[in-house]
Amino acid sequence: MEIFTLAFMQRAIVVALFISVITPLIGNIIVLRRLSTIGDALSHAGLAGVTIGLCLSFSPVVTAIIFSVLSALTIEYIRRSFPNYSEMATAVVLSFAVGVAAVASGFVKNPAGFNSFLFGSIVAISNFELATVIALSIAVIIIMVLLYRELFYIAFDEEGAYLSGVPVRSINLVFTVLTAIVVSIAARTVGSLVISSLMIIPVACAMLISRSYLHNTVLSVLFALFFTITGLLVTAFYDLKPGGTIVLIGIGVLVVLLMIRKQR
């Protein structure tokens, strides 16, 4: 238990708690709108941002946010240009981000820092990153609560939402930007390569047992909290990579839930 008195562990737990709340809030809408690949594209965009930040010796979290938001806006633009092939937008941005990350990684002076963003790290969170995560997470939670009905309506029936007066385009834009922010700030703890899994797996687990949309949203957050806290504890005691550990715990729970449902 001594480990919890350490400052880095306390920072990691606070960050993990906030990320566990905001990630499934975003993931819930992404899954229900069948846009799961957008998380992947933006996490890779975040990684490209991280790489650029490391190259320029600037805060990687900040450059990740900037690069992800720009990528999110590009995805929205391409989706509007090709409304019948919207998945193409995520593929284009993902390819571009991987290209940028691959080229820029050759110029990173500290490969350990780069790796910590790939699979997450609980020892690497600075006080500045802690403050950034808390401030942005609170902003994301407030916006998601305010737009709860609008996002629910759009997720269920975008055309119906438009005809009821929901400002669909503006809300889609806000949501895409929020997704980019969440992906970027979560990259430090769970890693860019697994963040999209943390968006999807808690929602998948919740969908197996939820009774309503509200129930599904709350359950997704509870599952994410369980995966993240358990993952961090395991990571601390066995010196594992947090991102991979969190995702593997999530997958384990999903498999168990699927088996229970099959037996019923």
Added chain:
Amino acid sequence: MAILEVKDISFSYPDKSILHRISFSINRGDFLCIVGTNGTGKSTLLKLILNRLKPTEGSIKLFGTDSSQFKCFSKIAYVSQKATAFNKDFPATVEEIASLGLYSRKGLFKGYDREDREKVHSALERVGIAEFAGKKIGNLSGGQQQRVFIAKALVSSPDIIFLDEPTVGIDIKAVDSICCLLGELNAGGITIVMVTHDISSVIYHSNKVLILSEDGSSELISSQEFTGRSLMNLQHHSHKEV
């Protein structure tokens, strides 16, 4: 006063011209069915009326306002063709889906109070599915799901409901009950505009029929006249068969 006026509208897709100088109007309390063979532009016409598409020429007025400027969303409700083709695993209850219909009256960032919840409940009762309020919508039959979407349309107390093929993909018994429900709503004062293939709903419940032809033209007739023509066609076919 006409609550929907369509004047000389034409519309073309890049590869095909489908509507040519269509004009018609309907008054409060009308039940208009839009019929025509596949590809004549029935659903396109609804999309034009609802400002989801722009006509190449002509004008459309809803409650006296140009449809592109129309913002009084609570006066209209729409039940789409895809209503029963939604994601069946969507984790939402019947009550939650019906509540979405309140949005057009409440607007952005507004919470729902007890009165709103009562409105939702009374809409569900009106369409006969209040007992399923807490059930997941994906667990209901096609006919019951369509009733949920009609309840969603009703909660904002609209003056006019647009329906695009509401009976597609549901069994005959459910089709009859949906059509009777629409007839009851119309008798209660709600104007109905419905795209349909189902001739019986046209004959028994509507008072006006807009026939769209393959050459892009249209004809607005009364449902009695439509019934007469349908019977003549039927006789003509049976004589041929004899």
